[in-house]
Amino acid sequence: MVKEQALQLGADGHLVGVLARPSAPPRVAGDLATPAVLLLNAGVIHRVGPHRLHVILARRLAARGMTSLRLDLSGIGDSRPVPGALSFRESAVVDTRSAMDRLAADGERRFVLFGLCSGSDNALATAAVDERVVGLVLLDPPAYPTARSRARKLAARVRGLGTARAVLTWGGATLARRLRARVDAARGRAAGEDDAVTGGRGMPAIAEYRARLGALVERGVAILMVFSGALGERYNATNQLFELFPELRGRIEVAYFPGANHTFTERDAQAQLVETVCVWMERRR
Template identity: 35%
Template structure:
């Protein structure tokens, strides 16, 4: 991959209460996958720039180094996109708005194949939309759906049960002698902009496994990147969790245990951007 000339412009999708996004594209003679575009999704209520500007960095890297057009936009009610009123759930509204963006890019630019990227809730939206729309040829999900396994439980609890310092810390917390620092305090990010995986709100594991089976049967390419958290403990946890799905080489899993959920570490962020860029380039070029 080599550097390409990049052009960016603001794009409004929809006539009333439009969705606001940034189209980033290479020059025509440098486009490596003319019919394919990557759409980058919001994480929680974070503006389309992404946590630590991750979406901007990745969106531009895909254009400059892989020659692939990207579009990062705000869901309604987030960032620069005004809130829309309606009766749809947030999950269904996200699917509809992603499809609205795809329809717009297809009519305007002729794109008929899409790769969806998302972190946390953005990953969940990418998964759900892939189930609903066959124009999606691949998804890139950071901290997407995964559940604990017997091995992850063992790896999580064994060191804690054998650690005297952890038992002391537990007793001090129970006695009210030690304050528990929450994620927002540690990160320095305001609480409303701090999204962490909420495992209690996940759909049933069986439901997700069935959905992954359908996507696998369709041949969807899937890249899962799991970052450092208390629930994803080892590299093969995703495959163990969904062992009923016969994944082939359409699945790639990367585990970065030293990275925070929002990729605040420059070296980790750079490594993840590089890995995603290379993976997307290979998939788009093969179409």
């Protein structure tokens, strides 16, 4: 049985979250207890999560003896916006730390942050400044194309065309499109380089991202990165992360779901994701 409780958090109670706990008390407490999981908003989707992902995951974790909090950040869902000069990222970090403070009053000392897309960015930013974060589950975090990923994309496209004539026609059209793009870029009309690489999502420079991940793993933060099949050449193979960051092989765990879309809409994909996260969390005991 799962116990759920709505909470108001933050200094003035402007944040809202739903706490899910196992019905039986934990076997151990304090520093030896399994970390509590904070489920952060995916973009502006409220605490239910995309296609109820956060609800399903929270209840599954509780059924396996783990505590979680589905949090609405300021201005999302039932949480009130807070006037001020903080950026979205800065505000998200403050809110997440406030939620950890509230759970710490109940005895929770260690936390795993779960986030999809911008939620993963907020999780990374919080982990960088708060050592209570001992684990991260990052769904479609920052990802960057590599020479190998571009080659895989090209090979898959060629295989899909079938005939030599179709390949030549496609190749000619692709070359013409790229030439036009270069001309437009020279005239200042094309999208910026970052948009071309990331699809419009702001991401850190590769060197900055490498340093951030390196600092976290050196601190002992356990990291599970989960990639969907929606990222194109930015992620199209299980171990692509280590093509770019070979020094992180064996230090970060990766799961790749090539058949899943960005929000894990399909029930089978969502079920596999939830099971993957639960098994990974059980190893944090």
